[in-house]
Amino acid sequence: MSQKVIVAGTGKSGISAAKLLLNMGGEVVLYDSNANLDEGQIRAKFGAKDKVDIVLGELKRSDLLGVELCIISPGIGLDAPFVSVLDSVQIPIWSEIQLAYQCARGKLAAITGTNGKTTTTALTGEIMKSHFSDVHVVGNIGIPYTEEALETEDSSVTVAEVSSFQLETIMDFRPDVSAILNITPDHLNRHKTMECYIAVKESITMNQTEKDSCVLNYDDPVLRELGQSKELLPKVIFFSSREKLDQGLYMDGDMIMHRAGGREEEVVNVHQLQLLGRHNYENVMAAVAISLEMGVPMKKIQEAVKQFKAVEHRIEFVLERSGVKYYNDSKGTNPDAAIQAIKAMPGPTLLIAGGYDKDAKYDQWIESFEGKVKYLVLIGQTRDKIADCAKAHGFTEIMYAEDMEEAVHVCASYADMGDNVLLSPACASWGMFKDYEERGRIFKECVRSL
Numbered sequence: 001m002s003q004k005v006i007v008a009g010t011g012k013s014g015i016s017a018a019k020l021l022l023n024m025g026g027e028v029v030l031y032d033s034n035a036n037l038d039e040g041q042i043r044a045k046f047g048a049k050d051k052v053d054i055v056l057g058e059l060k061r062s063d064l065l066g067v068e069l070c071i072i073s074p075g076i077g078l079d080a081p082f083v084s085v086l087d088s089v090q091i092p093i094w095s096e097i098q099l100a101y102q103c104a105r106g107k108l109a110a111i112t113g114t115n116g117k118t119t120t121t122a123l124t125g126e127i128m129k130s131h132f133s134d135v136h137v138v139g140n141i142g143i144p145y146t147e148e149a150l151e152t153e154d155s156s157v158t159v160a161e162v163s164s165f166q167l168e169t170i171m172d173f174r175p176d177v178s179a180i181l182n183i184t185p186d187h188l189n190r191h192k193t194m195e196c197y198i199a200v201k202e203s204i205t206m207n208q209t210e211k212d213s214c215v216l217n218y219d220d221p222v223l224r225e226l227g228q229s230k231e232l233l234p235k236v237i238f239f240s241s242r243e244k245l246d247q248g249l250y251m252d253g254d255m256i257m258h259r260a261g262g263r264e265e266e267v268v269n270v271h272q273l274q275l276l277g278r279h280n281y282e283n284v285m286a287a288v289a290i291s292l293e294m295g296v297p298m299k300k301i302q303e304a305v306k307q308f309k310a311v312e313h314r315i316e317f318v319l320e321r322s323g324v325k326y327y328n329d330s331k332g333t334n335p336d337a338a339i340q341a342i343k344a345m346p347g348p349t350l351l352i353a354g355g356y357d358k359d360a361k362y363d364q365w366i367e368s369f370e371g372k373v374k375y376l377v378l379i380g381q382t383r384d385k386i387a388d389c390a391k392a393h394g395f396t397e398i399m400y401a402e403d404m405e406e407a408v409h410v411c412a413s414y415a416d417m418g419d420n421v422l423l424s425p426a427c428a429s430w431g432m433f434k435d436y437e438e439r440g441r442i443f444k445e446c447v448r449s450l
Contacts (some may be wrong), residue, residue: 004066006031006091008082009073010042016144017071017096018052020103023150027051029067031059033082059085067091071099074140074165095169097162100145106134106156108174109290112167112204113181113217115337116283117141119275120181121161122311123287127304131296132157140166157294164200174207177293178234179215179286183222184336202226208234213293215286218245237293239285241278249285256285258298268302274309277344313440315341315424318447323417326447329424330440334358335365338426342368349373349420350411352404352443354380355427362389365426369395375414377407382427403432404439408446421447 006029007018018028028051030042035057046052055063059082070086070093072078078093086093101108109128111121118141125137136152138145139160152158160175167173183201205214205226210233216223218238227236239249249258249267256267267288270281284305291301310316311331318326329341333355342349342365351373366389369376375397378386387398401407411421423443433439 003027003068004029005069005071006064006067006086007071007073008032008080009076010037011073011075013073013075013096013144013146014071015045016147017073017099019046020099020146020149021071022046022050022052024103027053027066029053029055029063031055031063031082033057033059033080058082061085061089064089064091069094071096072169074163078168093169094171095166095173097139097145097160097166098170098173100138100149101170101173104145104149104152104156104158105154106152106158107176107294108158108160109177109179109294110139110160110162110173110175110204111179111181111286111290112162112164112201113179114184114201114334115340116181116279116286117161117163118331119280119311119314120179120283120286120290121159123283123305123308124290125159126308127287127291127296127301128157128159128294130300130304135159139163159290162204164197167200167203170203170207172207173204174209175204175212177213177215177290178204178208179290180204180217180223180226181283181286182217182220182336184334198222205232205234210234213237215239215289215293217282217286218243218248218250219282235293237289239282239289241282241285249289251281251285256281256288258288258292265298267298268305272306274307276310276315276346277340279340280310280315280344313436315344316440318444321412321447321450322415324412324415324419324421326421327423328440328443328447329422330429330436330443332424332426333428333436335360335362335426338424339365339368341422341424342372345372345420345422347418347420348416349422350375350377350415352377352379352401352407352411352421352423353425353427354378354383354386355425355432355439356380356430357382357385358428360426362386362426363393366390366393366395373397374419375399375411377401377410379404379407379432380425380427381431386426404442405446408443408450412450 141161212234214234218240313331332338
């Protein structure tokens with residue numbers, strides 16, 4: 001990589017990619033379309049001798065002299081104006097996971113899907129650590145793959161959470177084991193159509209061969225069709241929470257089972273898990289399937305899944321106060337994820353929701369309220385849209401709040417002993433919060449200060 005590369009985006013992913021390129025002897029042009037950023041603050045993230053040019057605002061062709069490649073941060077769409085400038089001089093565009101893949105060594109498991117990626121990635125990482133000595137858990141989970149790539153060895157195992165944004169610009173990215181957990185409508189403001197979104201998700205398998213494996217959700221019609229396609233080259237391992245499978249992972253009552261080569265074995269009873277909800281049982285099955293394909297013995301897998309606790313911001317129990325339990329599901333950034341959180345609640349629930357509009361539809365989410373949600377407290381840009389949808393479905397127990405603190409106080413005032421208060425927004429966090437992590441942290445702070 002001793003070439004001149006433009007890195008688009010000055011956030012965590014962009015800075016990490018730039019540092020990786022510099023460590024490999026390359027030169028970097030770091031670009032951001034926001035002309036109001038402080039160049040001094042950006043430059044302070046690099047060493048004095050690092051060969052970094054910083055360009056803010058409009059990108060001109062003259063800024064690209066000698067540039068051979070662009071690394072684009074996942075938050076930047078391919079319809080951004082500067083992309084046409086790159087196209088005009090035929091500069092190829094890679095995602096930062098493609099760059100990391102080029103530099104990394106060892107075996108790779110890559111996990112995508114609309115929901116459940118973070119939990120499955122974290123659990124898979126813990127299982128891997130029980131068996132392998134050098135494990136890296138990276139990607140959308142919070143640590144850029146580019147940050148860890150040069151730390152890997154031939155004996156390393158990397159577990160990567162991969163988003164559709166990151167998959168848009170892969171080239172030869174090829175996991176040893178891939179997993180697609182589910183596909184439901186999300187990010188349509190970026191991908192425009194479900195057909196495009198599905199194709200991007202499925203592209204995680206496009207470079208895999210017969211030597212590789214792919215874990216798929218049998219209960220998802222799109223993924224079942226993919227898994228049964230003759231065009232898919234890797235070995236397919238299905239999991240299902242609704243049907244008993246001849247091969248793969250499935251639920252038999254409260255027991256997760258594994259069947260392969262005519263042999264059936266018990267994996268774990270769901271009551272031994274520290275995770276709530278059927279969707280989490282699916283996450284466990286996916287992690288077990290991935291781990292088996294990566295060579296982890298079943299006994300170590302069983303021990304790890306029993307010890308694993310919910311990741312932060314995903315149906316995370318915060319505390320119980322005055323007989324009311326509070327749960328943080330800030331990672332529920334789309335309606336389908338929020339439906340799973342509602343289903344997981346152990347009783348009557350006061351729900352805090354709303355945020356940035358990703359062109360989602362909320363009808364099925366509202367319909368899942370029946371018999372579970374007592375009050376809906378709405379915040380953010382989408383609150384009127386959600387309220388109108390709720391009323392159209394006959395749900396009228398709706399209140400507005402201006403910020404998270406007010407929303408938590410409203411819930412605390414209306415909750416009865418035995419109720420649950422759940423933050424599961426069904427929307428992205430942008431506009432009110434930097435990201436879903438900040439939204440979740442603020443929710444927990446508000447709850448603890450009641």
